[in-house]
Amino acid sequence: MRVTLDRMAIEDVGLNPQRLAEAIHDQLAKIDGAVPIYEIAAALDIDEVREQPLCNLEAALVTTPERDRGSILLNSRSNRQRRRFSLSHELLHFLNPTHEQISIDGFRCTRQDMRLSSGDRIADRHRRQESEANSFAIELLTPRYRLKPFLRGATDLAHVVAMAKEFDISREAAARRFVELHPEDLAAVFCKDSRFVYAACGRDFPRLSITAGEQCDLGQAVQGTISSFDEVAPDDWLHAAQPACELSAQTLWQANGRSITLLRARQSDDDGPGFDDTFERFTGGLSR
Numbered sequence: 001m002r003v004t005l006d007r008m009a010i011e012d013v014g015l016n017p018q019r020l021a022e023a024i025h026d027q028l029a030k031i032d033g034a035v036p037i038y039e040i041a042a043a044l045d046i047d048e049v050r051e052q053p054l055c056n057l058e059a060a061l062v063t064t065p066e067r068d069r070g071s072i073l074l075n076s077r078s079n080r081q082r083r084r085f086s087l088s089h090e091l092l093h094f095l096n097p098t099h100e101q102i103s104i105d106g107f108r109c110t111r112q113d114m115r116l117s118s119g120d121r122i123a124d125r126h127r128r129q130e131s132e133a134n135s136f137a138i139e140l141l142t143p144r145y146r147l148k149p150f151l152r153g154a155t156d157l158a159h160v161v162a163m164a165k166e167f168d169i170s171r172e173a174a175a176r177r178f179v180e181l182h183p184e185d186l187a188a189v190f191c192k193d194s195r196f197v198y199a200a201c202g203r204d205f206p207r208l209s210i211t212a213g214e215q216c217d218l219g220q221a222v223q224g225t226i227s228s229f230d231e232v233a234p235d236d237w238l239h240a241a242q243p244a245c246e247l248s249a250q251t252l253w254q255a256n257g258r259s260i261t262l263l264r265a266r267q268s269d270d271d272g273p274g275f276d277d278t279f280e281r282f283t284g285g286l287s288r
């Protein structure tokens with residue numbers, strides 16, 4: 001697939017990560033399946049994408065302050081889905097001339113950097129840049145105009161699995177996207193051997209009390225399966241000083257002891273939002 005992009009027209013939209021990603025999609029023909037991220041990178045003047053085993057890094061970008069050309073290095077130890085996300089992430093560092101490299105060797109991004117989201121409290125410049133690159137990466141890889149089918153119907157991790165497959169992204173990235181845009185109050189909790197690693201929360205989700213390394217009560221692990229949604233005790237997960245809510249959890253058991261749990265919070269008198277609210281969230285914010 002050959003991709004041609006008018007870079008000036010894209011950069012004319014400004015620095016907002018979502019707008020930049022949408023400007024790229026505006027120039028692409030409607031696509032099914034995975035977004036052709038390598039072809040997009042080439043069309044945006046990335047001369048070379050190399051892959052080699054990296055320690056402590058997921059990706060790096062070497063470019064000039066003018067951003068006329070760039071080359072990107074990806075960690076070949078990570079799977080294809082992660083490499084696609086990392087490439088998309090580096091593209092924002094390239095397209096946003098206000099992003100500053102942290103070392104003389106260029107931009108160097110770790111797996112922790114790739115987890116930062118705009119929901120996190122971002123105090124320093126580096127973390128803010130990383131969070132913006134992640135916003136852009138997911139907007140580019142999972143354009144909003146194609147997400148409606150995954151956010152409709154009953155809340156279920158099966159939609160996350162389907163989304164990951166459709167867009168050729170990791171289930172982790174798909175789960176973060178799902179809770180970001182879903183009309184219900186959701187959080188995606190990532191565990192290893194039932195111990196908490198980190199979580200991504202929807203914007204109205206109550207504050208989690210659980211911390212890294214803590215044991216989570218996730219029920220019986222059966223690799224390759226998705227549990228049903230079961231009620232869990234809010235006290236096990238949430239800070240106490242919040243409006244009372246009902247909390248339920250569903251877990252996807254993956255390989256190597258990894259799991260993704262979807263937490264759903266509902267006010268006791270809440271029937272949940274309708275589809276109008278979902279649509280509002282699609283079009284909300286920037287297009288208004």
Ligand SMILES: [Zn+2]
Binds near residue numbers: 089109113129130133
């Ligand atoms: Zn980065």
